[in-house]
Amino acid sequence: MRRIRVILAWVVVVCSLLLLADFTGVLHAWLGWIAHVQLVPAVLAGMVGIVAAVFVLTFLFGRVYCSVLCPLGIVQDGVMSFSGKKYSFKKECRLSRYGVLAAFVLLLVFGLTAVASLVEPWGIFGKITSNVFTPIYRLGNNGLAWMAERWDSYAFYEAEVWTGSFLTLVFALALLVIISVLAYRRGRVWCNSICPVGTTLGLVSRFSVFGIRIDKSKCTQCGVCEKRCKGECIDSKREYVDRSRCVACFDCLGACNFGALKYSVCKKPTSAGSRNARPEGGRAALSKERRNFLAISGLFLVGVAKAQSPAPLLKVDGGLADIVDKKRPERKVPVVPPGARGARNVASKCVTCGLCISSCPNRVLVPSSKLATLMQPEMTFERGYCRPECVECGAVCPSGAIKHIDAAEKTAISIGTAVWVADNCVVNRDELPCTACERHCPTKAITLVARSEGDKLRVPVVDKTKCTGCGACENLCPARPYAAIFVEGNQEHHSL
Numbered sequence: 001m002r003r004i005r006v007i008l009a010w011v012v013v014v015c016s017l018l019l020l021a022d023f024t025g026v027l028h029a030w031l032g033w034i035a036h037v038q039l040v041p042a043v044l045a046g047m048v049g050i051v052a053a054v055f056v057l058t059f060l061f062g063r064v065y066c067s068v069l070c071p072l073g074i075v076q077d078g079v080m081s082f083s084g085k086k087y088s089f090k091k092e093c094r095l096s097r098y099g100v101l102a103a104f105v106l107l108l109v110f111g112l113t114a115v116a117s118l119v120e121p122w123g124i125f126g127k128i129t130s131n132v133f134t135p136i137y138r139l140g141n142n143g144l145a146w147m148a149e150r151w152d153s154y155a156f157y158e159a160e161v162w163t164g165s166f167l168t169l170v171f172a173l174a175l176l177v178i179i180s181v182l183a184y185r186r187g188r189v190w191c192n193s194i195c196p197v198g199t200t201l202g203l204v205s206r207f208s209v210f211g212i213r214i215d216k217s218k219c220t221q222c223g224v225c226e227k228r229c230k231g232e233c234i235d236s237k238r239e240y241v242d243r244s245r246c247v248a249c250f251d252c253l254g255a256c257n258f259g260a261l262k263y264s265v266c267k268k269p270t271s272a273g274s275r276n277a278r279p280e281g282g283r284a285a286l287s288k289e290r291r292n293f294l295a296i297s298g299l300f301l302v303g304v305a306k307a308q309s310p311a312p313l314l315k316v317d318g319g320l321a322d323i324v325d326k327k328r329p330e331r332k333v334p335v336v337p338p339g340a341r342g343a344r345n346v347a348s349k350c351v352t353c354g355l356c357i358s359s360c361p362n363r364v365l366v367p368s369s370k371l372a373t374l375m376q377p378e379m380t381f382e383r384g385y386c387r388p389e390c391v392e393c394g395a396v397c398p399s400g401a402i403k404h405i406d407a408a409e410k411t412a413i414s415i416g417t418a419v420w421v422a423d424n425c426v427v428n429r430d431e432l433p434c435t436a437c438e439r440h441c442p443t444k445a446i447t448l449v450a451r452s453e454g455d456k457l458r459v460p461v462v463d464k465t466k467c468t469g470c471g472a473c474e475n476l477c478p479a480r481p482y483a484a485i486f487v488e489g490n491q492e493h494h495s496l
Contacts, residue, residue, distance in 0.1 A: 001263065002250040005067060009074045016071040020129040020358055021137040023159050028359060028396050035355055035398035037069055038122040039197050044113070044349045045400030058201045062208040066191055066198055066247040072121040073191055073198075073247065076183035077230070083184045086227040089235040092242060097192070097199045104196040111348035114373045121197055122398075124175055126353025127375055130367070131172035134358060135161050160383075165369045187230030192245040202244035211266040212246055212253075214239045218260035225252040225261055327481050328380055333489035334368065335379040335469060337386065338413040339394040339403040342492040343373075350376045350401035356393035362386060364471065365393060377402075379415075381471035381487065386415075388442055388470065411443075412495050416469025416487040418446065418462045425484035427457050437473040437485050443496075446473060446485075460485065466496065 012034060019031040035041065042050040054065055066073045100119060107116035117123035138161045145156035182190050191198040205211070212234075219239050226236040229252050233245035243266070253261050336346045337356070352375040357365045362384040367375040377393070379386065388411050394404040405413075418437075426434050428451075437460050438446045445466035448458035460473075462485075469487045477483040 002254060005064075005248070005250055009068050009077065012069060013071045013074040013078075016125065017129055017133060017137075020126055020353065020355055021134040023138065023358060023361075025359055025361060025392055032396060034069075034071075035122070035353065035396070038398060039065070039200075040120050041122055041351055041353070041399035044108075044351065045398060054201075055204055058204045058208065060209050062205045062211050062243060062246060062248045063198070063201050064248045065201060066188075067249045070121050070197070072125040072179070073188070075125070076179065076188060076190065077249070079180050079183040080187055080230055085185070085187070087187055087229055087232050089226055089229075090232040092245065093193050096194060097202075100194050101196045101199045108348075111344065112372075113348050113350055114352060114368075114376050117350070117352045117375075119194055119196060120351050121195055123351035123353050124179065126351070126355060127168075127172045128176045128179075130354030130358055131169050132176060134354075160363065165367070167369045168367045168375055171374070187232060188245075188247055189232070191247060192231055192233070198247075205246065206244040208243060209265060210263060211243045212241045212248075212261060212263055213266055214241060215260045215262060218258045220258055220260070222257075224255050224257070228252050228255040327382060329474075329483070329486040331486075331489055333416075333491050334373070335416045335471070335487055335489040336377065337365070337379065337393045337402050338410045338415050338468075338493065339391070339405045340401060340415075340493070341403070343378075343489060344491070346376055346401045347373055349399050351399050352376050353398070355396045355398065356402060359392050359396045360390075361392060362390060379471065379487075379489075381475040381483075383475075385471035385475040386469075388468075411468065413493050414468050414490060414496055415493050416471075416489045417464050417467050418469070418473050418485050419488050420460050420462060420485050421482075422459070422484075424479045424482050425459060426479050427451070427459050429479070431457065433457055434478060436476050436478055440472045440476045442470060442472060443468055468496065 015031045016034050019027055019034055022028065036045075036047065037050055037054070039051065039054050042054070058065060067077070068074075104116050104119060107113070117127075138159045141156060142158045142161065145158045148154065148156045179190060192202070216239050219236075221236050221239070223236040226234045230249065231242075231245045231247050233242035234240070234252060235242075248263075250263065253263060255261075334343050336343050340346050352367070354367065354375070354377075356377050357367060364379045364381055364384050364386050365377045366380055368378045389407050391405055391407060391410060394402045397404070422428050426432050433456075435448060435458075438448050443466045445463045445468075446460045447463065449461050450456070450458050469490065471487050473485045474483050474487055477485050
C-alpha cells in the first residue's frame with residue numbers, strides 16, 4: 001500500500017509542476033484535472049461534485065487526499081526523506097488548528113482571498129512553482145532550444161525567462177524555506193497545525209470508515225511505529241492513533257515487526273487512554289467531537305456561501321489614474337481578464353496559484369505586487385496585449401476567479417477603457433504624425449481628429465462604447481518610456 005501511495009503521489013507532484021510551468025498550453029488538456037480536484041479552488045469555483053467526492057473519499061479512507069492529491073504535502077514528504085528524523089507523539093494543538101481555520105474562513109467571507117491563500121496548500125505550491133521552479137524550467141527549455149537549433153531542429157523554441165517582481169520572488173522563496181524547514185524538523189506539522197484543508201479533512205477523518213488501528217494483543221509498545229509517524233499522531237505507550245492527524249502515508253505499517261498495525265475498518269473514533277481503558281471522556285467526549293465537527297463545518301459552509309455570492313456592484317465616479325514616472329502606469333482599478341467579471345471577483349476567489357499567468361500566451365498577465373492582492377493576476381501591456389481570440393486564462397483557472405468564456409463572448413466584454421495622455425503623445429511632444437493607436441485598435445474605438453481647425457496633425461479620441469480594454473493601443477504606442485495611451489480597468493466588467 002505504501003509503494004502504491006508513493007508512486008501515485010510523485011506522479012501527481014511531477015504532473016503538477018509541469019502543469020504550472022507549462023508555457024505552451026498543451027499540457028492543460030491532459031493535466032488540468034489536478035488543479036480542479038484541489039479542495040479550496042473547487043469550493044470557490046462551486047464545484048459541488050468535486051468537493052463532495054473529496055469529503056466522501058476522506059470519510060471512507062481517511063486523509064489520503066493529503067498524501068496523494070495535495071502536491072504541497074507530497075513535497076514535504078520529499079523533504080522529510082532527507083532528514084532521517086525519528087518522530088515522537090505530540091498532542092494536538094487545537095488552538096492553532098482551529099484558530100487558523102476560523103481566520104481562513106473569515107478571510108474568505110470578507111473577500112480577502114489573497115491573504116487567505118498564504119496558508120492554502122494549492123496556492124502556496126503555485127506561488128513557489130511559478131516564481132522559483134518555472135524560471136529554472138524555462139532556462140532548461142532554452143538550453144535545449146539552443147542545442148536543437150545547432151542540429152537544424154525546431155522541436156524546442158525559446159521562452160522568455162522572468163519572474164513577476166523581486167517582491168514576489170522573495171516571498172515565494174520565503175514560503176519554500178518555511179515549509180521545508182518545518183517539514184525537515186517536524187514532519188507534517190504544517191499540515192496538522194496550520195493548513196486549513198488538513199484541519200477540515202481531519203474533522204472528517206476522525207470518523208472515517210477505514211484507518212490505522214493498533215491490535216493490542218500483538219503490540220509490544222516498542223515505539224518503532226511512533227518514530228516512523230511523520231504526523232506525530234501515534235502514541236505507542238497508550239496504543240493510540242489520532243486519526244484526525246493521520247495522513248494515511250502507511251509508513252508505520254511496514255515498520256512494525258509484530259503485525260500490530262493494520263489499515264482496516266474502524267468501528268468508532270478513538271481517544272488517547274490507558275492500555276485497557278475506554279476512550280477518554282467516553283460518550284461525552286464523542287459528543288463534544290461531533291459538536292466541534294458540526295460547528296466548524298457550519299463555519300466552513302458559511303465561507304463557501306459567501307465566496308460564491310456575487311460581489312456587490314460599486315458606484316464609481318469615473319475618475320482616471322494619472323500617469324506616474326515609471327513604465328507601467330498606475331491604474332486606479334487593475335485590469336483583469338474577461339471572464340473575471342471585475343477586480344473584486346478576482347480578489348475574492350483567486351488562490352494565487354499562478355496557473356493563468358504561466359499559461360498566458362500573450363504575456364499580459366503578471367502577479368500583483370500590492371499587499372491587498374499579492375500575487376493575484378492583473379494585466380499589463382508592456383510586452384503584449386490581450387488578443388480577441390485567446391481564452392486560455394479562463395480555461396485553466398481552477399477556482400472560478402476567471403470564468404471560461406468563448407471568443408465570441410470575450411469580444412463583447414469591456415474590461416477597461418483606453419485613456420489618452422496628451423503630454424506623452426508624440427504628436428504633441430514632437431510635432432510628428434502618428435496613427436499607431438487607430439490602426440491597431442481591433443474594435444475601431446479610436447478615431448483620429450485634427451487638433452484644431454486647419455491643423456494637419458491629428459490626435460486620438462476614444463469611443464468608450466466600443467473600447468474593450470484589450471491594451472493593443474497601449475502596447476503598440478511608440479511613445480517611450482511612457483505610453484501616450486493606457487487602459488484603465490473597469491470596476492465591474494460590462495457588455496458592449
